[in-house]
Amino acid sequence: MQLSGVFEPLLAQLNSGVVVLDSQYRVVFFNQFIARRANVILTAVQGQSLFDVFDDLPKAWLQRKLDSVRELQVPSFSNWEQRQYIFKLPHLRPLSTGSDYMAQNCSIMPLTAPGGNASYLCILIEDATDAFFYQQQLQSSMLQLELANRTDGLTGIYNRRYWQQQLQQELLRATRYQHPLSLLLFDLDKFKQLNDTYGHQGGDAVLTAVAQSISALLRDTDIFGRYGGEEFGVILPETTLSGALMVANRICSTIAEKTINYNQQDIALTLSIGVSSFEQQSADEMIQQADIALYNAKRQGRNCVRTYVAEGYLQKVK
Amino acid sequence: MTPLQFTEEQRDCLQELVNVAMGLASDKLARYLDTLVHLQVPAIELVDTLQLPQHVNQRYGEQSTTLVSLGFFGDQGLRGEAIMLYQLENVGVIAQLLGYSDDDSSEAEMLTDISSVLTTTSLNGLAEQLENSFSYAAPRILSSRDQHFSRKLTETASQWQLALMVDIRYQLTDYSFNCDMMMLIPGEAVLRLRQMLDKILAGF
Numbered sequence: 001m002q003l004s005g006v007f008e009p010l011l012a013q014l015n016s017g018v019v020v021l022d023s024q025y026r027v028v029f030f031n032q033f034i035a036r037r038a039n040v041i042l043t044a045v046q047g048q049s050l051f052d053v054f055d056d057l058p059k060a061w062l063q064r065k066l067d068s069v070r071e072l073q074v075p076s077f078s079n080w081e082q083r084q085y086i087f088k089l090p091h092l093r094p095l096s097t098g099s100d101y102m103a104q105n106c107s108i109m110p111l112t113a114p115g116g117n118a119s120y121l122c123i124l125i126e127d128a129t130d131a132f133f134y135q136q137q138l139q140s141s142m143l144q145l146e147l148a149n150r151t152d153g154l155t156g157i158y159n160r161r162y163w164q165q166q167l168q169q170e171l172l173r174a175t176r177y178q179h180p181l182s183l184l185l186f187d188l189d190k191f192k193q194l195n196d197t198y199g200h201q202g203g204d205a206v207l208t209a210v211a212q213s214i215s216a217l218l219r220d221t222d223i224f225g226r227y228g229g230e231e232f233g234v235i236l237p238e239t240t241l242s243g244a245l246m247v248a249n250r251i252c253s254t255i256a257e258k259t260i261n262y263n264q265q266d267i268a269l270t271l272s273i274g275v276s277s278f279e280q281q282s283a284d285e286m287i288q289q290a291d292i293a294l295y296n297a298k299r300q301g302r303n304c305v306r307t308y309v310a311e312g313y314l315q316k317v318k
Numbered sequence: 319m320t321p322l323q324f325t326e327e328q329r330d331c332l333q334e335l336v337n338v339a340m341g342l343a344s345d346k347l348a349r350y351l352d353t354l355v356h357l358q359v360p361a362i363e364l365v366d367t368l369q370l371p372q373h374v375n376q377r378y379g380e381q382s383t384t385l386v387s388l389g390f391f392g393d394q395g396l397r398g399e400a401i402m403l404y405q406l407e408n409v410g411v412i413a414q415l416l417g418y419s420d421d422d423s424s425e426a427e428m429l430t431d432i433s434s435v436l437t438t439t440s441l442n443g444l445a446e447q448l449e450n451s452f453s454y455a456a457p458r459i460l461s462s463r464d465q466h467f468s469r470k471l472t473e474t475a476s477q478w479q480l481a482l483m484v485d486i487r488y489q490l491t492d493y494s495f496n497c498d499m500m501m502l503i504p505g506e507a508v509l510r511l512r513q514m515l516d517k518i519l520a521g522f
Binding site for chain 2: 107
């Protein structure tokens with residue numbers, strides 16, 4: 001079998017691009033893969049500079065690569081993760097991939113004709129669009145997972161674990177920059193009764209609606225999370241105790257004035273809020289203090305705001 | 319002595335071949351990099367991969383290192399993985415000094431480029447000395463800046479039987495830094511390498 005006769009059809013059918021250059025980087029050959037995708041005819045451009053035939057190549061970068069291959073006679077590589085493509089070529093997944101051009105892994109290799117002095121360079125281009133596509137999918141899945149991992153399934157606000165992590169972070173920040181930081185913990189009043197009257201689905205609808213209307217009252221930097229069943233927490237960075245009281249009172253009155261429509265019934269509800277403010281205590285202590293204040297708000301008639309005050313002294317604020 | 323260990327003769331022979339290869343590579347690189355760089359003839363060291371993590375730890379301690387891996391394959395079953403170790407503080411400087419700051423290349427890209435040039439030039443030299451030739455896999459950055467490499471080496475130690483540590487020192491006119499090249503060679507290939515060395519020794 002005459003082996004050399006099969007190389008031409010092999011190169012034509014190869015699912016990788018092959019470009020051969022002479023030592024002056026003039027185009028000697030490219031295979032069908034390149035010809036079809038770049039829509040150029042070999043005989044029309046043979047002998048022309050690579051950079052003239054493909055005028056949108058990253059010239060300085062590629063030139064340096066070619067120089068290293070030519071002068072050191074070593075291969076050089078380019079990876080799609082670092083440089084998505086070298087040749088602007090279309091790919092064969094226009095429908096399923098968002099990318100405009102074919103993601104490529106390229107190898108540039110020195111070629112020396114057997115026995116000859118002529119030295120050439122070969123650029124081998126492999127289509128990595130699928131890898132690119134899967135990587136993109138993976139990244140978006142990771143992002144979704146990350147979101148899901150910090151979100152409370154019912155209300156869409158932060159879950160307890162993430163919210164507590166954020167409290168730690170804010171505490172560190174407040175300590176470092178000596179900025180104020182406050183915390184609200186609140187609880188829907190008589191939620192068990194509400195659940196008994198309207199069923200758990202009614203209760204869920206109320207929790208979701210409450211989370212929504214409170215979100216609308218908060219600043220972008222406030223961190224709102226579901227702490228437990230009907231208990232919620234708000235971290236208020238850059239906020240003093242008096243500022244936190246204003247926010248708490250606004251939340252309290254907004255919810256008290258509101259009714260939530262569920263199954264053609266208007267449900268009225270109130271909530272009680274405990275407030276604590278950062279004074280070098282730990283995150284757990286801050287939560288515990290807000291919880292004590294919340295307990296006092298409940299004991300003193302509900303639908304009100306109480307702050308934590310040390311030594312058992314209770315401050316009436318509403 | 320385990321069958322994978324080297325005799326003193328084999329070791330000396332390898333040291334000599336590496337020296338010659340590095341000398342050639344140094345010459346080529348100096349010309350390519352516009353004579354700014356002088357590559358010193360390195361010291362080589364054969365290390366058992368079980369001791370390798372310790373070795374690396376001693377040398378790099380808790381410093382951040384960046385690693386670039388490049389696999390190579392030759393005739394007669396000689397193969398391995400070359401790993402370049404850079405101290406993180408050197409990375410930016412290397413790129414700058416070697417003239418890679420004039421375009422939009424990312425740091426990762428510059429690093430793989432430089433590693434590829436350094437390792438393939440050196441390994442080609444070594445292959446030539448062994449009357450062999452190597453083909454290469456594309457270089458990859460192995461560890462991000464915060465991972466600790468010796469831990470990784472411990473995890474993968476079972477895949478490698480021999481590590482050839484090549485200490486490469488680059489001197490530039492007004493700045494000097496060094497990086498290490500490490501060749502990890504699996505057991506089967508270690509035997510092949512020993513056979514090749516024996517053949518060369520027999521020829522003297």
